[in-house]
Amino acid sequence: MNPHSTPENEGVASSEPQPGQDLWARGASGAQTHAKPAAPAWERDVLERLVFATVSEQRSARRWRIFWRFLWVILVLGGIWWMGRDSAATSMSGPHTAVVDIKGAIASDANASADFVIAAMRSALEDPGSRALVLLINSPGGSPVQAGMINDEIVRLKAMHNKPIYAVVEETCASAAYYIAAAADEIFVDKASIVGSIGVLMDGFGFTDAMHKLGVERRLLTAGSNKGMLDPFSPLTDAQREHAQTMLNQIHAQFIEVVRAGRGDRLKENEDTFSGLFWTGQQAVELGLADQFGTLDSVARDIVKAEEVIDYTRSENIAERFAKRFGAAVGSGAVDALHGMLPAIR
Secondary structure, eight states: OOTTOOHHHHHHHHHSOOTTOOHHHHHHHHHHHHSOOOOOHHHHHHHHHHHHHHHHHHHHHHHHHHHHHHHHHHHHHHHHHHHHSOTTOOOOOSSEEEEEEEESOBOTTSTTSHHHHHHHHHHHHHSTTEEEEEEEEEEOOBOHHHHHHHHHHHHHHHHHHOOOEEEEEEEEEETHHHHHHTTSSEEEEOTTOEEEOOOOBOOOOOOHHHHHHHTOOOOOOOSSTTTTTTOTTSOOOHHHHHHHHHHHHHHHHHHHHHHHHHHGGGOOOOTTTTTTOEEEHHHHHHHTSSOEEOOHHHIIIIIISOOOEEEOOOOOOHHHHHHIIIIITTTHHHHHHHHTTSOBBO
16 A cells, blocks of 8 residues: 555545456446436336236226126027017916917918917917917918918817817908818908908919010920929920819819818808809808808907907017028028919918
């Protein structure tokens, strides 16, 4: 140690490079000496708490979004179920007259289908409070298959439950609708109702002559000589026409048998009874196609003696319509075109 040095001089002397000292190490040491001091611990703690609070808030918001979405799904499904319930889902009441509507075209994809009508009739007759079943009819006809299924079920249900089944006609009860009504114990009509049309038809169009004049060639490839039968752009042979007429005659004979079995001695047959003609309600009563005049209310009040009327009609609910529109209805145009070629009682 230099005897003439002071502490201040020592500090100055120490900043000067000494012989043999590593300049790189000295530079690193100086950098550490002049480095900015670390952030205090409380700042780090505040930042962490802020981040955790933000994440927690986001998680909570996400949970609530999921909850509300789930709740909306439950409410929507509950609403669909509530509005889609069968009208027959009534509490067990006292004596009443059960009613099932048969309105519009009778077809497998309509409200007046065999599935809907039969299910409604079963519910009505199984209810211990029902004294009788009224089929409220306003239909121009439709499928002989659907009508035949309903007719057979009416006969079976009458024997099983020992309750009367009446048919009440509003505007129209023609063709397949009368096929159904014939199985009822009694048929009530208005004086101006349209009743009858006991016949079968198969309709369509033929464009072969028009295509020939326009120079249009029909290219139809089939495996089977009659596979293209009833194609509107191909000629109809005599054999095919005879085959179709045989089918119509057979279905007509089935229709006639059902009417005779249902009406019995009340039916006053003449040459026009099964010709496809239709009559007013007044004429129908005179011909034995109907029994008397009456409405739903008058039948419930005067015949059944149970004025309370409960509707058991089964109809397509919202869920079924949605499924049909966006699912099963795909390709319905082709199916409808095929149905147009099938026999119809209308």
